[in-house]
Amino acid sequence: MTLALHAMTQLARWPDLSEALPNCGTGRALCSDRGEIAHFHSDRDVDLYLTVAAIRRLEDQLKVSTAVRLLPGSPWVSIRLEADTDIDLLLTLVSMALLAHHAWPVLTDGPSVGCNEHRDAVLPRENAHEG
Known part of the structure; x- marks a missing residue:
């Protein structure tokens, strides 16, 4: 079982999440009642709709x-699953994403904001503020 499939299987059991087709068209998604939360694009690559506010915090x-990469200005973080500890990180961040989506309206991250999959290269977090 791949790391992404293992993580997806665990998360699909959470009562606040359900499987769906991602709006980007690549892979599989998990959704809450507020919209898409995670896109599983490959055996190792996951985009998580964490929200801009949560990313700042x-x-x-x-x-x-x-394991975490981000495209500057995107409310999605990309996570590369290389080890079991990356799955633990993903589960923690999904929990935080659910809290962020349910605690307050996600006004600046409208539903038309796509994941990082078809955007320019995702940069390591330390490079996100350069330029």
Whole structure:
């Protein structure tokens, strides 16, 4: 079983999540009642709709993770699953994403905001502020 399939199987059991086709057209998605939360694009690559506000709050922690990548300005974070600890990180971030989506309206991250899959290269977090 691939790491992504293992993570997807665990998350699909959560009562707040259900499987769906992702709006980007690649892979499989998990949705809450507020919309898409995660896109599983390959055996190792996951995009998570964390929200801009949550990314700002977690910036210091996200910077130190080699598994997390982000496209500047995107409310989605990309996670590369290389080890079981990356699955643990993904599960934690999905929990935070659900809290972010349910705690307050996600006004700046409208539903038309697509995941990182078909965008320009995803940069390591430490490079997100360069330029």
